[in-house]
Amino acid sequence: MMMEFTLWDIIRNLLFAMRWTLALSLVALGGGAIFTLVLLTLRLTCGARVNRAISLYVNLFQGTPILMQLFLVFFAFPLVGIEVSPWTAASVCLILYASAYLLDIWYSAVRSLPRGQWEACRVLGLSFPQTMRHVVMPQAIRLAAAPSVGFIVQLIKNTSLTSVIGFEEMTKVGMVLTNATFEPFKIYGLLALGYFLLCFPLSRLARRLEGSSR
Amino acid sequence: MATYVLNFQGLADYAQHFASGLALTAELAVAATAGGVALGIIGGIVRNGRKNLLYKIWTAYVELFRNTPFLVQLFFIFFGLPELGIHLSAEPAALLALIVNLGAYITEIVRAAIAVTPKGQWEAARVLGLSKWQAYRKVVLPPAIRKVYPAIVGQCVLVMLGSAVISQISCEDLTYAASYTQSITFLSFESYMAATVLYLLLAVIMRHAMLGLGKVLFRGN
Numbered sequence: 001m002m003m004e005f006t007l008w009d010i011i012r013n014l015l016f017a018m019r020w021t022l023a024l025s026l027v028a029l030g031g032g033a034i035f036t037l038v039l040l041t042l043r044l045t046c047g048a049r050v051n052r053a054i055s056l057y058v059n060l061f062q063g064t065p066i067l068m069q070l071f072l073v074f075f076a077f078p079l080v081g082i083e084v085s086p087w088t089a090a091s092v093c094l095i096l097y098a099s100a101y102l103l104d105i106w107y108s109a110v111r112s113l114p115r116g117q118w119e120a121c122r123v124l125g126l127s128f129p130q131t132m133r134h135v136v137m138p139q140a141i142r143l144a145a146a147p148s149v150g151f152i153v154q155l156i157k158n159t160s161l162t163s164v165i166g167f168e169e170m171t172k173v174g175m176v177l178t179n180a181t182f183e184p185f186k187i188y189g190l191l192a193l194g195y196f197l198l199c200f201p202l203s204r205l206a207r208r209l210e211g212s213s214r
Numbered sequence: 215m216a217t218y219v220l221n222f223q224g225l226a227d228y229a230q231h232f233a234s235g236l237a238l239t240a241e242l243a244v245a246a247t248a249g250g251v252a253l254g255i256i257g258g259i260v261r262n263g264r265k266n267l268l269y270k271i272w273t274a275y276v277e278l279f280r281n282t283p284f285l286v287q288l289f290f291i292f293f294g295l296p297e298l299g300i301h302l303s304a305e306p307a308a309l310l311a312l313i314v315n316l317g318a319y320i321t322e323i324v325r326a327a328i329a330v331t332p333k334g335q336w337e338a339a340r341v342l343g344l345s346k347w348q349a350y351r352k353v354v355l356p357p358a359i360r361k362v363y364p365a366i367v368g369q370c371v372l373v374m375l376g377s378a379v380i381s382q383i384s385c386e387d388l389t390y391a392a393s394y395t396q397s398i399t400f401l402s403f404e405s406y407m408a409a410t411v412l413y414l415l416l417a418v419i420m421r422h423a424m425l426g427l428g429k430v431l432f433r434g435n
């Protein structure tokens with residue numbers, strides 16, 4: 001079936017789908033940030049065995065294609081008798097993926113603070129949560145801001161891969177539109193523009209933050 | 215809840231597919247690395263030069279490719295370019311996409327490395343009577359690239375892992391082998407797990423090979 005699509009129809013459909021790209025990015029970022037904080041606390045307070053397990057997780061997610069991770073999460077749920085939607089699989093996978101990178105960024109920011117600060121806090125009688133909240137976090141956040149924003153750009157771009165497991169975000173809708181209109185040059189060009197409009201301001205922000213933290 | 219026993223033996227008949235897929239992924243990784251790093255070094259020099267038209271075009275290229283998904287770049291090159299009369303079959307299209315994508319990232323890495331070269335090095339090169347290109351080749355580039363070499367290696371490995379999506383334009387790479395195998399055997403999880411392990415192995419080998427190569431290349435610097 002060949003349908004007539006005006007330029008505005010194409011843009012409207014892509015913009016509509018951009019909401020799902022954004023929603024997935026926000027869920028992955030929010031969930032990823034929470035999970036990273038849990039892992040970060042474990043890493044700072046637990047022994048060598050927990051640390052080894054965490055760095056195994058980080059290495060596995062950083063050393064394998066995110067497309068494989070998506071497939072594995074998508075097909076792992078049915079193995080234990082749970083059918084999940086592409087949205088759930090994509091969210092779970094991208095949260096795990098985001099944490100593997102954010103933990104690296106945040107942990108090295110926390111570690112780069114002088115040891116003396118931790119010791120001073122202990123001498124002052126601050127608990128671990130108090131030390132984190134009042135001393136470590138305010139400084140670590142400034143150090144980690146630029147690379148974290150840079151990672152958000154990677155995260156937004158990688159949501160495009162969820163089209164492969166059937167999640168209807170911007171790339172998937174672009175593929176469907178191309179099949180309906182046979183205008184791949186125009187549609188994939190507009191699709192690239194859509195991602196560019198999301199990512200370029202963030203890249204600029206990351207660069208500005210990088211400049212100001214020095 | 216049903217218990218499921220993983221059946222990796224069911225993949226044995228398809229080992230040949232995985233092997234040839236792995237070979238294509240590895241070949242493309244080597245070619246993309248060579249092309250992307252070469253492109254990136256040229257880009258790093260252009261982005262440190264005079265702000266002429268070439269500089270502006272290269273800046274636009276870098277921003278465009280760093281701020282859009284590889285999958286979309288791949289689709290644009292494979293499906294979109296034929297509308298302009300540029301027809302590429304799947305593998306050349308994939309390789310082109312990998313090279314230009316990697317080239318954009320390496321450009322920024324090399325640009326930053328060249329930008330922090332101490333002024334004295336340039337002056338010394340000029341005093342010695344070296345031309346601008348000789349200065350780049352013999353004085354500025356070797357230590358600059360050496361400094362950011364680990365970042366270059368990291369980016370090359372990331373692009374190899376990202377190449378998994380070229381299966382979407384039916385390049386018969388490692389991911390394609392897994393997708394093909396699971397479409398016949400229905401052993402989806404096992405097929406993708408096998409491919410994932412092979413990717414991980416390839417990433418480790420690639421990282422070590424490149425770091426080893428770096429030790430040879432930068433000997434005496």
